[in-house]
């Protein structure tokens with residue numbers, strides 16, 4: 001097994017029964033594993049809702065550590081649509097030329113920097129820094145602010161060895177509270193100020209709602225991007241020919257981004273709560289129990305993807321669900337895709353090869369399944385082209 | 386060379402010409418509102434959804450099963466729906482009229 005490979009632990013269950021089971025703090029989850037079933041459930045928000053008790057659709061459940069409803073993530077249609085309409089133009093800004101230029105500069109600088117070092121711990125010294133700096137562009141706030149987020153380390157919600165840590169999550173919540181207060185006193189052209197000035201359905205967003213959007217922006221865009229970037233470095237370390245291919249044929253970069261994101265599926269799954277007794281793949285789902293949409297499994301479904309466990313860099317038809325499906329599809333996808341696109345272009349131009357020196361895999365324990373989602377640490381040496 | 390016409394959701398007509406690549410790329414390069422092409426054309430995002438004018442369905446042919454599956458779960462799709470990233474520009478598409486589909 002290659003060090004950069006992410007095996008698919010769901011295959012047998014997906015093929016034989018279509019679902020898996022895991023317990024989570026006595027609130028069990030039926031995991032939907034096939035692509036077609038998953039899409040149907042994701043689309044059917046009336047039966048499988050997101051707007052349940054705050055924290056319940058996240059696995060592991062966060063009902064015991066927070067009360068703030070994440071917006072638009074934990075809201076169903078029709079309200080969901082109004083919130084999305086409000087924030088969507090903002091989250092499309094990564095397509096603008098200035099944004100792209102600034103992001104390209106950031107990624108160029110950090111790649112140049114790691115090329116000078118004898119060894120680099122990718123998660124902390126590369127991915128976290130790249131992700132935090134890029135987030136200043138998405139929020140439209142000064143670059144220096146990223147220093148604070150970097151100082152929190154990779155595990156902003158948990159202490160070593162503990163899945164969930166309420167105290168640690170409070171660091172983020174308190175920080176956001178303070179920033180909202182500042183933006184109220186002194187409005188600017190940042191995301192906080194935009195939200196504070198906004199109205200949805202004729203009503204101003206409440207402070208709690210603004211907080212919900214901001215926490216989600218931090219939480220949803222952190223580990224996902226860090227894993228996508230770190231896993232890309234591991235992949236290119238073992239596939240230097242792919243760097244050459246991207247350099248020689250830059251037109252495939254967009255397809256390569258989609259394929260890597262499919263293969264990595266940085267978000268394994270997300271839950272929903274059933275609003276009525278129902279069935280998925282002939283399996284009974286009871287009202288008020290949880291299912292999960294297991295994006296990582298659906299993205300390896302051999303009924304849809306040829307050679308699902310291979311990275312086919314220029315895969316032409318790639319109907320993956322790594323960014324979700326239907327109403328709640330990822331709001332940060334434009335930003336994430338732009339990061340990946342520029343990262344691949346920059347690595348192909350500057351890097352000849354990468355050696356893996358040391359690594360520790362990050363394995364999620366999901367009931368009967370164990371899934372590698374990335375690395376706790378990955379130490380490499382970058383070589384200049 | 387193919388002349389392709391887009392009718393936007395607010396009923397504006399945009400006439401474009403293309404020689405190669407996908408219809409989605411032509412629309413995105415020319416800023417047709419409502420065609421975002423988020424996934425770059427790999428059939429994953431459905432932000433390139435159009436309705437083919439009834440008299441032109443013969444020009445575009447049928448959607449593949451994978452494309453069909455995406456459209457099945459789209460609230461705004463009908464029997465003339467296509468994801469236009471899956472339409473390759475060629476002389477055969479000359480004169481094609483596409484209505485940009487609504488979305489959420």
Ligand code: HEM
Nearest residue numbers: 072073220221224266267270322323324328330331332336
């Ligand atoms: C490669 C990186 C990323 C992946 C794989 C990813 C994946 C996903 C997935 C699968 C969903 C759907 C959740 C559901 O259906 O319940 C989602 C939703 C969301 N993501 Fe991402 N995400 C990424 C990056 C980001 C970034 C950078 C941000 C923001 C900074 C972000 C913000 C959000 C938000 C706000 C939602 C909720 C949208 C809604 O409920 O309408 N994500 N993401």
Ligand code: HEM
Nearest residue numbers: 070073157158162163164215216219220223224266267373
């Ligand atoms: C307020 C909203 C959220 C909070 C408070 C939150 C909290 C957490 C916590 C506590 C962990 C650590 C879990 C563990 O160590 O076992 C975590 C991990 C993670 N979260 Fe969230 N989360 C939120 C929303 C999201 C969203 C919307 C996404 C993606 C769309 C997301 C993606 C992830 C990913 C990919 C991991 C990392 C898994 C890993 O690498 O081990 N989170 N989050």
Ligand code: FES
Nearest residue numbers: 424428430431470
């Ligand atoms: S551009 Fe994404 S499906 Fe057509």
